[in-house]
Amino acid sequence: MKLLLKGGRIIDPAQNVDLVGDVLVQDGRIAKVGGQIDPGDAEVLEARGLVVAPGLIDLHTHLREPGLEAKEDIGSGTRAAAAGGFTTICCMPNTRPVIDNAVLVAGVTQRAGLEGAVNVRVIGALTKGQEGKELAEIGDMIAAGAVALSDDGHFVESARIFRTGLEYAGMFDGVVVSHAEDESLAGDGYMHEGAVSAALGLRGRPAVSEDIAVARDVMLAEYTGALLHIAHVSTLGAVEIIRQAKRRGVRVTAEVTPHHLTLTDEAVLGFDPAAKVHPPLRSGEHVEALLAGLKDGTLDVIATDHAPHAFEEKDVEFRYAPSGFAGLETALGVVLTELYHTGKFTLPELIDRMAAAPARVFGLEGGTLKPGAPADITLFDPNQEWRVDSSLFYTRGKCTPFAGKSLKGKAVATIVGGRVVMKNGEVRA
Amino acid sequence: MTKAQVSLRGKDILGLRTMSVPEIELILDTAREMKHIIDRDIKKVPTLRGKSVVNLFFEPSTRTRTSFELAGKYLGADVVNITTSASSVVKGESLRDTLLTVEAMGVDIIVMRHEAEGSAHFAAKAVKPVIINAGDGAHEHPTQGLLDLFTVKEKKGSIAGLQVAIIGDILHSRVARSNIWGLQKLGAQVRVAGPRTLLPRDIEQMGVKVYDRVEPALEGADVVNILRLQRERQQKGLFPTAREYARIFGINPQRLALAQPDALVMHPGPMNRGLEISPEVAYSEQSAIQEQVKNGLAVRMALLFLVLMGGTKIETTA
Numbered sequence: 013m014k015l016l017l018k019g020g021r022i023i024d025p026a027q028n029v030d031l032v033g034d035v036l037v038q039d040g041r042i043a044k045v046g047g048q049i050d051p052g053d054a055e056v057l058e059a060r061g062l063v064v065a066p067g068l069i070d071l072h073t074h075l076r077e078p079g080l081e082a083k084e085d086i087g088s089g090t091r092a093a094a095a096g097g098f099t100t101i102c103c104m105p106n107t108r109p110v111i112d113n114a115v116l117v118a119g120v121t122q123r124a125g126l127e128g129a130v131n132v133r134v135i136g137a138l139t140k141g142q143e144g145k146e147l148a149e150i151g152d153m154i155a156a157g158a159v160a161l162s163d164d165g166h167f168v169e170s171a172r173i174f175r176t177g178l179e180y181a182g183m184f185d186g187v188v189v190s191h192a193e194d195e196s197l198a199g200d201g202y203m204h205e206g207a208v209s210a211a212l213g214l215r216g217r218p219a220v221s222e223d224i225a226v227a228r229d230v231m232l233a234e235y236t237g238a239l240l241h242i243a244h245v246s247t248l249g250a251v252e253i254i255r256q257a258k259r260r261g262v263r264v265t266a267e268v269t270p271h272h273l274t275l276t277d278e279a280v281l282g283f284d285p286a287a288k289v290h291p292p293l294r295s296g297e298h299v300e301a302l303l304a305g306l307k308d309g310t311l312d313v314i315a316t317d318h319a320p321h322a323f324e325e326k327d328v329e330f331r332y333a334p335s336g337f338a339g340l341e342t343a344l345g346v347v348l349t350e351l352y353h354t355g356k357f358t359l360p361e362l363i364d365r366m367a368a369a370p371a372r373v374f375g376l377e378g379g380t381l382k383p384g385a386p387a388d389i390t391l392f393d394p395n396q397e398w399r400v401d402s403s404l405f406y407t408r409g410k411c412t413p414f415a416g417k418s419l420k421g422k423a424v425a426t427i428v429g430g431r432v433v434m435k436n437g438e439v440r441a
Numbered sequence: 442m443t444k445a446q447v448s449l450r451g452k453d454i455l456g457l458r459t460m461s462v463p464e465i466e467l468i469l470d471t472a473r474e475m476k477h478i479i480d481r482d483i484k485k486v487p488t489l490r491g492k493s494v495v496n497l498f499f500e501p502s503t504r505t506r507t508s509f510e511l512a513g514k515y516l517g518a519d520v521v522n523i524t525t526s527a528s529s530v531v532k533g534e535s536l537r538d539t540l541l542t543v544e545a546m547g548v549d550i551i552v553m554r555h556e557a558e559g560s561a562h563f564a565a566k567a568v569k570p571v572i573i574n575a576g577d578g579a580h581e582h583p584t585q586g587l588l589d590l591f592t593v594k595e596k597k598g599s600i601a602g603l604q605v606a607i608i609g610d611i612l613h614s615r616v617a618r619s620n621i622w623g624l625q626k627l628g629a630q631v632r633v634a635g636p637r638t639l640l641p642r643d644i645e646q647m648g649v650k651v652y653d654r655v656e657p658a659l660e661g662a663d664v665v666n667i668l669r670l671q672r673e674r675q676q677k678g679l680f681p682t683a684r685e686y687a688r689i690f691g692i693n694p695q696r697l698a699l700a701q702p703d704a705l706v707m708h709p710g711p712m713n714r715g716l717e718i719s720p721e722v723a724y725s726e727q728s729a730i731q732e733q734v735k736n737g738l739a740v741r742m743a744l745l746f747l748v749l750m751g752g753t754k755i756e757t758t759a
Contacts, residue, residue, distance in 0.1 A: 205642050210646065213618055215579075216641075327537060328535060328537075329563055
């Protein structure tokens with residue numbers, strides 16, 4: 013089986029490639045890149061005017077399976093990923109039951125192989141039941157294919173447990189992903205603490221609660237020498253702490269979401285539950301710091317934190333709504349609109365943050381168009397204009413703070429292992 | 442926009458932050474006329490005959506609910522009270538479904554009180570009847586804000602240029618927020634004071650002067666609005682004891698003497714006498730606390746009238 017992508021702008025940050033030409037895919041792998049390639053018996057996909065990029069990789073997806081299928085399941089979540097241009101997603105373990113043992117890691121991986129439209133890699137829980145008390149069977153889960161360990165959704169309150177988790181996971185070169193918000197400070201808050209929360213009377217989750225948690229985790233990573241990845245960084249202070257840690261050689265990486273990069277706490281002014289997320293949307297100074305951190309490499313990765321919820325769960329008073337919303341189908345459009353078309357980032361920079369860097373951080377195959385690499389490829393039109401209509405989403409989570417927004421830039425085709433799983437917004441798997 | 446052009450017909454009353462000055466003035470002017478009705482021997486007028494008002498209260502309330510009930514009844518509307526202490530989450534029926542049920546019965550106005558901030562906004566988007574926010578969490582209590590404005594204006598003649606001190610638990614107070622927006626829109630300067638643990642961070646960005654001692658906030662004040670201190674805040678560890686609160690932040694005659702000699706004393710009620718306010722202050726010549734209750738009725742009558750009828754001409758013949 014051969015596939016020829018004809019005449020696109022090939023951008024592969026991992027190899028410093030940015031040229032117009034053809035890409036030949038054969039037997040699920042990249043065969044040849046650049047120049048004019050004779051199609052022969054290959055199926056031809058016209059890519060003129062499109063960007064041909066290594067498939068986007070999301071390090072932070074909630075697939076909700078097992079147990080929370082009213083929010084999402086592997087089928088709907090991976091189709092959403094394909095629609096959004098993602099070829100690999102890493103799913104978080106805060107399911108019911110929590111993915112905290114090898115059988116569950118293997119089970120989700122197997123089901124994803126059968127039902128998934130894109131590649132799914134599983135993140136195992138750091139502690140049993142994500143309760144923060146005893147370590148989960150980390151070695152076993154890594155042997156079963158877990159790509160990282162996380163109690164995402166919860167901060168590991170005990171510094172002792174977190175230290176032990178880092179050390180233990182470190183034996184297997186396992187990356188520990190931290191949801192860094194000190195719950196004793198943030199726990200009963202609903203939004204960023206600042207001028208907007210003061211005006212609305214909503215209890216705040218202060219930025220310092222994240223700064224403290226990130227500082228603690230970074231210090232423990234430095235002390236243990238283990239690999240730490242900070243999920244969804246949202247504060248100026250956290251960016252600065254990570255920046256300094258990286259300068260000292262601490263093995264820490266970090267991600268930031270499209271919503272934290274582009275929205276502020278003013279999105280909460282109308283009490284729309286779609287704007288409720290943890291960590292919360294912050295004020296402008298934080299957004300500026302996140303953009304600077306993403307630019308200088310302090311923040312390695314853009315990750316979606318795709319966190320779908322059922323309609324009835326989000327259709328309630330702001331306080332009672334669960335935090336999080338769908339992100340896979342808006343991520344690329346939001347990033348291109350707000351970061352590329354505004355001149356803040358180049359396309360190679362953004363493809364690095366959404367494909368090459370995620371592969372590097374979790375040590376995944378892919379993230380490049382190098383011959384021999386898996387043929388996971390995203391074709392996108394950076395200039396296609398579209399309007400976010402969540403009723404058309406593949407995800408079950410229709411709630412998004414970007415609803416109704418006009419965006420510029422959209423995935424046109426998603427290729428996984430040489431197979432076209434999405435074309436012109438239509439998912440075929 | 443002048444007062445003549447402004448109309449509140451069909452408009453949800455969610456808060457004072459988003460209300461325009463002409464709208465506020467229209468309500469205050471209409472309330473002045475309504476107040477005459479309250480003093481009559483026979484109070485009932487037929488203005489809202491055939492209209493229905495539902496008081497949908499998810500939190501216990503005596504004065505606000507009674508005030509709305511009488512306001513509706515004096516104007517001839519049918520008023521029904523639904524009081525449910527449990528939140529919608531506990532009860533199992535969603536707020537949307539409760540509202541849709543009430544809407545299906547053909548009501549014209551839903552007066553709603555709810556513990557969650559933004560619940561009135563939610564209701565306004567969910568159903569067609571006019572929503573009047575009777576308090577949503579710590580967000581706003583617009584009718585209390587309006588009755589406080591009315592009281593200040595009645596006693597002081599005008600609001601512009603006045604120094605108003607709001608004292609107490611600003612963090613959890615919907616009354617404080619509605620007062621801050623309303624007073625500033627009408628040209629007053631607002632100071633807030635209370636323990637630092639009960640002042641929201643960045644509150645100064647609402648345009649107020651912030652003090653963590655009552656004395657400087659009281660100095661030269663024309664109006665002193667004292668908030669109720671919820672005793673639960675002590676259990677949450679936001680201040681050590683009621684005794685210490687009363688000693689440091691309670692308004693007594695000595696402290697009140699720092700304000701203008703004719704400073705107006707207000708309190709939204711219910712009072713904790715001896716805690717945030719001393720009895721001598723509560724029952725002093727300067728106190729407008731009883732008058733606030735009466736004005737609340739007038740303001741709520743005005744609102745019910747304006748959102749349903751839209752105009753300013755009131756049919757007052759019984």
